[in-house]
Amino acid sequence: MFHIVLLEPEIPANTGNIGRTCVAVGARLHLIEPLGFRLNEKNLKRAGMDYWKDLDVRTYIDYADFLEQNPGAKIYMATTKAAKVYTEVRYEPDCYIMFGKESAGIPEEILVRHKEDCVRIPMIGDTRSLNLGNSAAIILYEALRQNQFAGLNLEGHLHRLEW
Template structure:
């Protein structure tokens, strides 16, 4: 579960989304990084309800802040792939790698400019004109699913 692409959440706001993402990641054999501070207590009952009994299966690494996460990425020689509504490259046209960490921003504010600048690639999920954003858990599932498809890691 520790090799291959990873999912990273930058200071997530909504426990239910994070729980759903942890459940998805556990089922798909993906590890998750949470960059704190989160907008909720990670023991929050909504997180447990959304993650159900899959939370014990989830490979979760918590990072105290952005700098600690960057040091972890560097030590693991991982590529940082940011999903952003400000990007221009569609996620479906990108060649994913086993050493990718797929980074998703806060539900309320995305990521700061310094995080954008630190990314090795910036990808977008194309949407209809006028649409602002998708639900975070849905976005993670779409992009991670494409990564898995490309890398043939699906076991279901």
């Protein structure tokens, strides 16, 4: 199982989309307060659709609480300030991939303590960042790919229509 961690997410639709992705791949979602919305908010549920009820989600009062409740967790931190590209690390099963809030990312005081575990998604020029939901999906699916998509359906089937 992989873990997606959102540090102080602000936009309910992003968190809903990420929650839906987590359900689709069996990942656990960790939300670190303060949140920019309430968990029962309509926009959150709309983005997560009917998957939200199946989501394995944990909440924490702050970053210290998250660390205390997940001792020894291997945490990769997604940031535009990283020296390494997200494909340059080996994501082991049960690792955590953290994303910061939409307006500011992960605070630098946290990043400097985890410099070796910071990863970035390449972009051209002065592009500030990608959408949070897209970023989480990109890195989570790389982690899944590296682990041979363990436990996921690898084959789809077309349904034959008879006339």
